[in-house]
Amino acid sequence: MSIRPYRDIMRRTSRQIMVGNVPVGGDAPILVQTMTNTLTTDAQATIRQIKQAEEAGVDIVRVSCPDVESTAALKEIVTNVNVPIVADIHFHYKRAIEAAEAGAACLRINPGNIGSSDRVREVVKAAKDHGCSIRIGVNAGSLEKHLLEQFGEPCPEAMVQSALEHVRILEDNDFFETKISVKASDVFLAVAAYQGLSEACDYPLHLGITEAGALRSGTVKSSIGMGMLLWSGIGDTIRVSLSADPVEEVKVGFDMLKSLDLRHRGVRIVSCPSCARQAYPVIKTVETLEKRLEHISTPMSLSIIGCVVNGPGEARETDIGLTGGGNGTHMVYLNGMSDHKIDDDGLVEHIVELVEKKAAELDAEKAKSGLNA
């Protein structure tokens, strides 16, 4: 029994599959995905974008393969990046086979959309031969005609049925390395579809609120929909779909997981909104620190609070704390204890140094406990 049961999230039990060398589902961490928006045929630009996402911590990246030139470029892309690549295929089974041959770790394809059972067999064989998993991606906007006729409109039941029909085709071909998404741009529809699917099968689920919008509105919408699901233990991989740089999708994805204590990466900054009591410019300081600390991947916490009203309390709960004080002298807390005072000069520099030092300490401790384990 946890000492803070109100914070416990019981994850749905899912079977584990592999996407390349990365386990998905089961007791694996919840993974953060994004998708490139470069032309896949421009391998260099695509590799560059994937590397930027890697720096932000991405676990898996999806790349569109709309034509044979794209699957031809995929080989170069796959061999020049570190994360597993999911090839996004629509309809054309030959692209799926080419992508598997090119080294894709996973094929995003709906087997019900690729035609005859011979074609499905060929795709499954290619996936098996090349160690690819398959993601079934149901989207409310492109449900099969027979389901729209049966249910009258895109609804959670139709989406779940669509997913299960695609799954059955793969199972009939003795293929079980599958993860599933049932995305919709409507949060009510997406959440209900994922809830239904989570009970109907034990495959790992990839979460997304599709076409969520621009950076701010899309982040809010995704956080409401995916936050609700993650909080109830549903979801093994996530992608925040934003009309923005893929790096932003990755950052938002991690922030979402950090907020729910599901995964930690980098510095979690606790900061106050500031008010007339602030003893230094909190907003500007936090903005600068966020940028200056982007390179830190070690999980740790930092509180940046404008005055003593909330500063000491937050500092007690964080690895490093800063509380604004009178006469331009501010208190620095280390490991929850007040440690020393600093004035306005070089404040940001000083905090960056402390964070880097703490990150190095934590990394060394982790390496040591790994050796002793």
Ligand code: SF4
């Ligand atoms: S902690 Fe202090 S400065 Fe920050 S919002 Fe609260 S009262 Fe204002």
